[in-house]
Structures are given as C-alpha cells and as structure tokens.
Amino acid sequence: MTSTSTEVEPAPVFVDQTGQRGRRLRGFGWLVGILCTGCVVAMISGLVGTQSQAPAMKIPGTANTTPPGQYLDAPLPAAPGAAEPGKGTTATAAGSDDIASDPASTADGTAASDATATTTDGAAAADSATVTAQ
Amino acid sequence: MSRSRRHSRQSIARPRRLAAPPLRFFLPVTVLATLLALMVLRGMANNEVFHDEKIATSVDKVTVPTSVLEGGPVVDARGDKQNKPVNYTIPDKTVVLSFDDGPSPQWTPKILEVLKEQDVRADFFVTGSMVTRNPALIRRIVAEGHEIGLHTFTHPDLALHSGTRLTWELGETQLALAGVAGIHSSLFRPPYSSTVDALDDWSWPVTKQAGSEGYLTAFIDKDTDDWKRPGVDAIVRSAMPDLPGQGEMVLLHDAGGNRAQTLAALPIIIEKLKAQGYTFKTTAEALGTGTANAEVSGYDLWVGKAFVWATTFSVGLMPWLVGLLAVVGVLVMARFALMLVLSAVHVRRVRRRGFSWGDPVTEPVTVVVPAYNEQECITNTLLSLAASDHPIEVIVVDDGSTDDTSAIVEELALPMVRLIRQPNSGKPTALNTGVAAASYDLIVMMDGDTVFEPSTVRELVQPFANPRVGAVAGNAKVGNRDTLIGAWQHIEYVMGFNLDRRMYDVLNCMPTIPGAIGAFRRDALQQAGGMSDDTLAEDTDVTMALHRAGWKVVYTEDARAWTEAPVSMKQLWSQRYRWSYGTMQAMWKHRHAVLERGAAGHFGRVGLPFVTLFMVITPLLAPAFDIGMVYGVVFVDAYKTLAAWFAVMALQAVCAWWSFHLDKEKAWHLITLPAQQVVYRVLMYMVLMQSAITALTGGRLRWQKLKRTGEVGLDVTTGAMSS
Numbered sequence: 001m002t003s004t005s006t007e008v009e010p011a012p013v014f015v016d017q018t019g020q021r022g023r024r025l026r027g028f029g030w031l032v033g034i035l036c037t038g039c040v041v042a043m044i045s046g047l048v049g050t051q052s053q054a055p056a057m058k059i060p061g062t063a064n065t066t067p068p069g070q071y072l073d074a075p076l077p078a079a080p081g082a083a084e085p086g087k088g089t090t091a092t093a094a095g096s097d098d099i100a101s102d103p104a105s106t107a108d109g110t111a112a113s114d115a116t117a118t119t120t121d122g123a124a125a126a127d128s129a130t131v132t133a134q
Numbered sequence: 135m136s137r138s139r140r141h142s143r144q145s146i147a148r149p150r151r152l153a154a155p156p157l158r159f160f161l162p163v164t165v166l167a168t169l170l171a172l173m174v175l176r177g178m179a180n181n182e183v184f185h186d187e188k189i190a191t192s193v194d195k196v197t198v199p200t201s202v203l204e205g206g207p208v209v210d211a212r213g214d215k216q217n218k219p220v221n222y223t224i225p226d227k228t229v230v231l232s233f234d235d236g237p238s239p240q241w242t243p244k245i246l247e248v249l250k251e252q253d254v255r256a257d258f259f260v261t262g263s264m265v266t267r268n269p270a271l272i273r274r275i276v277a278e279g280h281e282i283g284l285h286t287f288t289h290p291d292l293a294l295h296s297g298t299r300l301t302w303e304l305g306e307t308q309l310a311l312a313g314v315a316g317i318h319s320s321l322f323r324p325p326y327s328s329t330v331d332a333l334d335d336w337s338w339p340v341t342k343q344a345g346s347e348g349y350l351t352a353f354i355d356k357d358t359d360d361w362k363r364p365g366v367d368a369i370v371r372s373a374m375p376d377l378p379g380q381g382e383m384v385l386l387h388d389a390g391g392n393r394a395q396t397l398a399a400l401p402i403i404i405e406k407l408k409a410q411g412y413t414f415k416t417t418a419e420a421l422g423t424g425t426a427n428a429e430v431s432g433y434d435l436w437v438g439k440a441f442v443w444a445t446t447f448s449v450g451l452m453p454w455l456v457g458l459l460a461v462v463g464v465l466v467m468a469r470f471a472l473m474l475v476l477s478a479v480h481v482r483r484v485r486r487r488g489f490s491w492g493d494p495v496t497e498p499v500t501v502v503v504p505a506y507n508e509q510e511c512i513t514n515t516l517l518s519l520a521a522s523d524h525p526i527e528v529i530v531v532d533d534g535s536t537d538d539t540s541a542i543v544e545e546l547a548l549p550m551v552r553l554i555r556q557p558n559s560g561k562p563t564a565l566n567t568g569v570a571a572a573s574y575d576l577i578v579m580m581d582g583d584t585v586f587e588p589s590t591v592r593e594l595v596q597p598f599a600n601p602r603v604g605a606v607a608g609n610a611k612v613g614n615r616d617t618l619i620g621a622w623q624h625i626e627y628v629m630g631f632n633l634d635r636r637m638y639d640v641l642n643c644m645p646t647i648p649g650a651i652g653a654f655r656r657d658a659l660q661q662a663g664g665m666s667d668d669t670l671a672e673d674t675d676v677t678m679a680l681h682r683a684g685w686k687v688v689y690t691e692d693a694r695a696w697t698e699a700p701v702s703m704k705q706l707w708s709q710r711y712r713w714s715y716g717t718m719q720a721m722w723k724h725r726h727a728v729l730e731r732g733a734a735g736h737f738g739r740v741g742l743p744f745v746t747l748f749m750v751i752t753p754l755l756a757p758a759f760d761i762g763m764v765y766g767v768v769f770v771d772a773y774k775t776l777a778a779w780f781a782v783m784a785l786q787a788v789c790a791w792w793s794f795h796l797d798k799e800k801a802w803h804l805i806t807l808p809a810q811q812v813v814y815r816v817l818m819y820m821v822l823m824q825s826a827i828t829a830l831t832g833g834r835l836r837w838q839k840l841k842r843t844g845e846v847g848l849d850v851t852t853g854a855m856s857s
Binding site for chain 1: 157160161164165167168171172174175201204205206210220221222223224225226301302304305306308309318319320322347348349350355377380381418421422423426428430434437440441444667668669670715718719720722723827828829830831832833834
C-alpha cells in the first residue's frame, strides 16, 4: 500500500494526518521549556550568586569608643546591688576610684556572666520559641 | 499493568515518526528543575530549608581580643580594622532599642504603633525568611524611619556553620531586602548572640568574617530576656541602665512567639527612659552617622525583586501542588488497600469449596495463534497445545513471516493444527482471519511465543459456563525470570495479575485481556466488532468494547500461560511504549462510555476513570514526588525523608509479598523489589511521558517486534506442572 491509501483508511486514534497539531504543540513545548529554563537560571543565580558585601558605611571619628567599663559619669559611691546578679557588664561596681584598674576582676566578672549570656538570644527565628526556650 | 502480547510489524506504509525531538527530555527536565527551585524558595521563606536549632556552647575565649570583650556593643572589624577591631559604645543618655527575629505580621505592626506614638526610631534585626514572607512590613518599617539590620536568613547558630554558609545567609538576606524595600544594610547581628563579653573562640570568627564582608556587628548591652516571657515588670527592669545616664543597646523581640509582654513593656520602658533624660536613636545615629541602610539600584535591585516575586509565587503555588500530591498520595494508598482487600475477596470467592462457574464446559475450543517470524518459539507453543487435556483445534495464522515459521508448522504436522497464510497485515487482521476460520464458538487467543500448560485451555474456558461471561483473562507468567530484568517483570506480572486483575474482576471493569492468554465467545467478539487496528492495543480495545456490549469479563487464576518477557531495556521500553500508547488510544476511543447507560456506563464511570487515574495521571505525577524527595533529603531532613520513602517501599513489599503468596510463587525473587521499584518508576513515567506527547502531537508509531530467543520451552511447562 502506498501513501494514497492512508486517505481511504480511517486514521488511527490520536494520529493527526496533517502534523499541524504536533508542530503547534512542539512549538508551545519549546516555549514553556525555555521559560522554565529562564526561571531556573534566575532562581539558581539568586540562590548562589548573591551579593553578600555590605554597603559602605562611614563611621565618623567622633563615635564613642570608650569601653562601658570606664563609664565616667558613674555615681559615687556605687549603689549597692546595682551591679549585683550577673547583669552583663560588670566592672561598674568597682566604683570611681579604681575603674577597670583591676583586669582580673573584670575578666572574672565577665566569665561569670557567660553561662547565661551565651544562650540568651534563644528566641529562634520562626515559630520555635517553645522548643528553644525549654 | 502487566500482560503479555505482541504485535507483528505492519507493512502498511506508515512513515516512522522522525527522530525523537530532544524536547521530550528538555521539557520534563526543565519543568522538574523549576519545581525543585520553587520548592527551595518556598522552603527558605518558611524557614524549612537548612533549618536547625542547634546551639553551640563554648569554651575558651583566648582568640577574642580583650579590647573587644570589654568594649561597647558595636564591633567594627571591617577593612583595615580586621585585625585591630574597634568597639563603639552607645553614647551617654542614649538608648538604641533593637528588635530581633521579625518582622511578624502579628506583633510588629503593634510595636510599630507604639514607636510611632512615642516618636521613637529603633533597629529591627530581621531574618531573610521573615522578610520574604512579610514584604509590606519591611517597607513600613523603613518608611517610618527605623533601621534594618541583618539577622541571617534562616537563623542558625553560625558558630556551627562554615564561612560559606555565613556568606550565603548574608547575601540571601540582602537579596530579600533589596527585593522588598530596595535597600541593603550594613548592620549584622548573629543569631543567639548576646553581650559582647559573651563572644568566644567559636563565635568570634563569625564577627570577624562579617567585618571582612563589610558589616558592623551589633551586639547588645541589655538583654531583656523577653522571649522567656518573664513578666512585664521584669522586662522593664532589665531594660533599665546599670548606671544612670549610661548609654545602652537594648534587646527585645518582635517575633518568634507570643510577644504580648514585650508589647506591654515597650511604652513603659520608653517613658521611664525619657523621664531619665534619654534620647532614642538608631544604631547609626548613635554612632554619629545617618543610616546603616543604603538604597540599591540596577542589577541588585532587579535580581532582588525577581527573587521576591519567585518566592511569593512559590509560597502561593506550593500549597496547591502539595495538596494535589497529597490527594494523589492518598489515592495511591487507598488503591493499595483496595487491591489487598478485593484480591482477598476474589480469592475467597473463587477458591471457596464447591465453587464452580456452572456445569463443566467440555465443548471443543478453537485456539488462534497469530505468528509473525516465530521460528524460535512456535514449535514449543504448538507442542504445548498438543498436550492439552481439553479438545481443541489450533489455527496458526502466519502473518507474512519472512522466516521459516510456516515450514516449521507444516513439518510438525500435528493433527489438530491448521495453518493459514496471509500477506503481512498486522496482528488484529491475523486474529480476525483466525476467528473467521474457527470451527467452534469458544475461541482462545494466544501469542506465538507463549507456552500453555496441559490444563490451561480447560481452565480458561470454564467461566463460559456462565452465559453472561463474554471473555476470560488468563494468568500470564514470565518464563525467563533468571535475569534481573526478567525477575523484575516476573514481580510486575505476579503483582499485576494477582492484585490488579483480581480487583478489576471484583469491580467488573477489567480493562485488558492479555494477548498472551485470553478466551472469547464468538458472539461477543462479533458484537464488539472483532479485532480492530484503530489502536496499538487491540486487546484493550476489544475488552473495552466487550464491556460496552454488556458482557462480563473475568479472570481465572489457574489458566497459566508462560511467556517470554523482553530481555533488554530497549525491548522492554518499546513494548511498554506500545502498551501505554495503545491503552491511551483505547481509552480515548471508548471515552463516550462515560455517558452511556447500563453496563457500558458502569465501565465508563468506574473502569475508565480508574485506569486513567492509576495508569496515566498518577505515574505522570510520580516525578513530582521524586523531586519532593530530593528536596527533603538535600534541604530539609534526610533521615525523615528517607524513612518516609522506606515506609512506602515497605508497603509495596507487603503488597508484592501478598501477591506472591496468592500465586504460590517463591518469594525470593522479591529481593530485587527495591531496585525494581526505582527502575520501573523511572521507566514507566518516561514511557508515559513519551506516549502522552505522541498522543497529543498526533505522531505515528511503528509497530516494533521483539527479538525472540525461544528460551521459554516445554521444560518450563513441565517444571511448573510438577511444582
């Protein structure tokens, strides 16, 4: 049988004699594929090739660099209990006459507050406060 | 779906479809890659990707410079300060309020209200995942004059992660900020950080690296511990300066749980400090400069916008997709359950003591064997028929073979065998020729490469005792099961016949009588219009036509036919391609059954949707499950994901074991089941994808003949009989 006989015989299910449908769909498929490729490239570049460098920010020379331990406006004498229970910055209780002159006491004080300090910002990001806060 | 049948090559001038386009690989791959990328984006926004809550607790602090430990809360290790970091202290009578972990749609707006009423500017250290989920809040925070700092994207303890991870966290968060508000920030606060004197050997490198990437790291002076919800008074008390007039950076939280206490404490803190003469500033203002937020433009802006758009899209799309997959997953599980139950029902029904289809059927039967180039197998086929314990005549229809098939048949000269030669015109025509020449009203159809047991024909025709039964499906078994690919098909056939077919039998909607072994009433065949070459699956086509004509189609487990399964992946592929495409054609041809009445309507409304759902739609969605698994393993929790995967595998193993048990097969072939499931899934969805594309585009298929080796011989038959 030759190709002329295919016109006599009914076309099998799904078969499109003209090929028109196939060409259209194939074109559409390529379009979708290329769109998807574009999306994937964009998303992957967004996931790996990002700019992590912070913008420049100039800090003026006037910025306060005095350590808090040398806070000069501290009252005399230190209020009892002001620096009591592991309240972060410590050397303050030393009072005005020997501010931070004793590095050992400073170091001890900070060390003592560490155990609590390291875990304080435990409020984890989303929805997990209960887990971390136990 | 398992059945055995084979087509002869058609010589009708159907041009072969041109070489397959790369589109059929390109399109699925890109669609799946897009899906995976969208899943990752959604997972990042929901803080599911790379999420962990492990916290490092350390250790020594020998590497941290003493000046840093004793200095102010803002550490500058940028540029030339990398090795000589400088700490900035909040100036006297100045307070910086900082809110971590937000923005949260529930609490941040209320906090912003309070700040607005009190005319106070504050710092918000936000996480990237919260930014992508709440873009409008970020824009509001910026518009109301507050300052944004980075608190990473996923809130991990960076001391436990690599420098690359930190870079990624910072970059993604900047990307999100650029996308939602068009800004980048120079401020950073590490998650789980605290006062600067809490820095240790593990967390210090994080601060140094942040400095090398240009960030000021903002620690705190006063931790209110508000996330522990200690009570409003306690929060207020701990926000007060140690020494009156001393500047301070206060830590509060606007997300991560119930922040009602924070919200209540905030106005009290502000009023008390104002009363002590404090002014409220952002970090940058406290350091004497404008703002730590810089506007971005150009590439950074647009890539950020694209990122946020894509994330928003994926966050919106994924619930629907997950819902769809959940529905499909439930349906697949329900199908497993239904198969287990209905196969048990079927077995109870047909193995019941005293069960019979009616009076024993003893009338002679015509066996039609279409043969195209079957010289390796035809001898075994005919000799096995000669041993039949039921009276039969055999009609071999030689469909224009180019080998010695006819000569072999003539040489055998078996008394009950007739040979009809016809020019090559396809298997359906050969079957019709055989049926037309048949002397009897019951007709068995088999393949030229199939071997029957002596009792097969008798068992196969017994259901015809019931006058409503129009056709019977037998039990095709794989003979060559010693190779891996043969063993896989063996598993598939046993499961297909003992689970699927029994279920279809009970539901009365069997979609296919296998070409390897089926029996028909001549009346029923004539009513259905005989075999048609409209589709590549004439057996499915005729079975559906029989249903529509109102005949019952049943399965009989004891009529066994031993068939030779494809021995190479390539042959398996082309066989399955033909089946799958042919099934689609047959379903489409009989689609109007859905609206018909009576038996046709039952088939149309039960059988067709069932087959469509589980033979077309579910396997086509299978890749989405696999992508979900890849996502789960790589980005979320590998152990849980793999556990789920193994659970599904175990369920399949149970089904497989049950079907082997029903068929009294030895279970040891099941050791290849895991590999079978993996390979078959991929094979089946690739086949289906190609079939669906061919169906949609209207392309043509050449009928492919499998290469035969003739290895399923009589010895298999006798071996099976003796066991």
